[in-house]
Amino acid sequence: MDKGLLAYLLIPLLSAVVIPFAARNRPKLADLLANVTLLAGLVNLLWLALRPSVIAGGFADIPGDGFSLLLVSAVYLVGLCVTFFSAWFLDEKLPNRQAYYSLILVSVAAMTGVVTTTDFFTLYVFIEVLAVTSFALITTDDSGAGLEGALKYFFLTFPASALIIAGISVLMLSLGSLSFDALRVFMASDIPSGPVTFGAALIMLGFIIKAGVVPFHTWTPDAYQGAYAPVSAHLAGIVTKISGVYAIIKLATLLRFFDGRAQALSGILMFLGMLSIAVGALAALKQTDFKRMLAFSSISQVGYIVLAAGLGTPLAVMGAIFHLFNHATFKTVLFLNSASLEKSAGTTDMEKLGGMEHSMPWTSWTSVVALLSTAGVPPLSGFWSKLLIILALWEAGLKTYAVLALLFSIVTLAYFMMMQKKVFFGRKSQAAESSPEVSAPLLAPAVLMSAVIVALGLLFPYFYTYVKMVAERIIL
C-alpha cells in the first residue's frame, strides 16, 4: 500500500463516519462536510502534482508510480463534482440524505484504496466495498428502475468476484505471493510461466465482467439508466472504471504484454476491446433515451481502453491511461447534464426533447464540448488519447485494428451528431418552451469539467510528459 496517499483514504472515511452524527438534525451540514472534505483533498492533490517546481522538473518528484496519484485526483475531481451537484439537486425531503453522502465518501475512500494498493487480495477487498456502496447509491430514490439496475449489477459482479478469488488461489499456489511486484519480477524473469498466467487470466476475466466489456455488458445500460441521476454520473464517470478498467490496465502492465509472454491473453483482450467498441457504438446508434445512449457510448469508450491495455506497448499504455482520465471528465459532464435535463424538462427521452439550446444554453454547450471530446475532435483532450491509441496500434503492425478503431470513432461522431440534433439543436420543442436553465450551482461542475477537457487538450504537451513518466515507471 502506498503510504503517502493513505490520508486520502482515511480522511473521507472519517468524515463519512462523522456525518450521520454531526448532521443528524441539520441536513445541510452533511452537504457542507462532504464538499469540504473532497475539495480539501483535491486542492492538496493539485498542490502535489501541479506545483510550478514539479512541472518545471518534468514531474520527476511525483511520489509513487504517478499512476495512483493521477487516478486519486480523478476520483476526487469526479467525487467533488457529484457532491457539489447533489447539494443542489437532492430533494429536501429525502430521508437518507446523510447516508447518501456517507456512501459517496466511503466509495471515494474505497476507490483510493483500489488505486493505491499493491496486492491482489487487497484490491479485491476494496473492489467489494466499492460494489456494495454502489448498490445502495443506485437505489437512493426508491424508484423501480434503480432497484432493477442495482439487482442486475449485483448478480453479475459477485460471480465475477468468485472468479477473481479462484485466480488468487492459483496465484498463491504457483507464485507463492500476491503482491504486484512478485508478479512483475516473475514475468520479467525467464522461469517458465506455468499456471501463473492461468491465474492471472482468471483474475482478468473477473475484472472484464466488472468493467462491462462486451459480452458481459448487459448490466451496464440498466444500471446507468436506472440509477439516481447524480449517482449515474458517479457510477459511469469513475466507479465502474476504477472497479474494472483500472485493474485491467494494471494487470496488462504487470504481465508485460509487450514482450509476448502472455500472447494469447493479450490477443483475447484486444479482441474483446474491439468487440466492445463495435457493439457499444452500433447499439448507441439506435437508442432513443439520452442516458441509455450515453451508457452504450461508455461501453464503446471502455473498449478503446481495453484494446490499448491488451496491446500493452508503452505508447498504448499511455493512451489507455490518458483515455481513462478523459473518460472520467467527459462522461461526468454528460451524465450531470442529463441529470439537469431530467430536473428541468422532466424527461431524458430524446423524442420529447429538442431545441434545448434556446432555453438551456449552458447545459447544451458544455454537452457539446464533452460530446466532441468523446468523439475525438481536435483540439479537445479526447482527440489526443484516441490518437495515441491508434498510433500505438499502427506502430505494432495491427493495421486492421487501427483502421477499425478509427472507423468506429467516426461512428461515435455520427451518433453524437444525431443526438445533438435531436436534443439540443433544431426547432424549439414543447419541452424546451417550458424548461428554464438550471441554477448556476448545478451548472458549475459541468462548466469546470468542460474547462478541464479544453485545458487538457490545449496543454497536451505537459500532460504528455506526465503520462509518459507514468508509463515509464509502471512498465519498467
Added chain:
Amino acid sequence: MSVFAFDWYMIALLLFAGFYCMLASRSIVRQLIGLEIVSKAAMLTVISAGALTANLVFAQALLITMIVIEVVVVAAGLALLVKNFRVKGSADIWKLDSLKG
C-alpha cells in the same frame, strides 16, 4: 489422482451447481443461494491451495477477511431484495424488465 486434484474436482462441481442455480432461477432469493454456493467454492479453493503449499496461516488470514466481506454482501443483497419486495411486491427477477433497448 492426488487429494488436491480430487478437492478441486469437487469444488468445480460445487461451482457448477451454484452457477446453474443462478442461471436457472427466476427468484432473487434462489439466485442469492446460488451466489452463496459459488462463494463457498471460492473459499474452498483458497484453503485448499494454502494446505497444498503449507501456507495455511496466510490462507486463513485471507479467509477471515473474505468472510467479513461475505456477510456484508449478503446483508446488502437481502436488503435490496426486501426493498424490491416492498416497492414492487415481487421477488421475481424476470419481472425486472421495465428497462429495455
Added chain:
Amino acid sequence: MIYHALLFAAAVVFAMWAVMARRLLTSAIMLALVSVTVSLIFFNLGAPWAGVFELSVCAGLITVLFVGAVSLIRHEDEKHPESRARFYALPLALAAFAIAAWFYLPEFFDALAGWRRMASGGGTIGLALWDLRRPDLLGQVLMLAAGVFVIKSVFPRRTEK
C-alpha cells in the same frame, strides 16, 4: 481420506438439495448445512480458525439473515411458484458435467499441483493478519462502515407525515 471424500460429497449433495428444494426455507437450511460441511472440511485440512469463523458467521449469522428475509417474502413467493422442471434437471446436468470433467479436470489439477511453490508457513493468524495483511484490516473497517450506511440508506428512518 474416506472421511475427507465423504465431506466433499456431502457438500455437493447439500448444495444440490439447496438448489432443488421446493420451499425457500428448506433451501436456506440446506445452505447452512453446506456451510457446516465446508467448515468441517476446513478443520480437516488443518485450518481451525477458518473453520470456526465459517461455522459461526456463515452457518450462523448468514442463515439467520436468510431465514429472516425468506419469512418476510415467503407468503408472496408461494402464491406464484416457479416452474420446477429446470431444477429437476440439475442432477442430470451435474452428472453430465461430472463425467465430462472427469477426463480433463483431475489431470489438469494434478499438473497445477506439480507447479506448487512451498511456503515457509510459520507464525500465527494474529501476526499474519497484522503484519502481512494490514491493508486488508483497513478494507474490513471500510466494508463494515459501508454495510452500516447501506442499511441506513436502504431502510431510512421515516419521518412523520
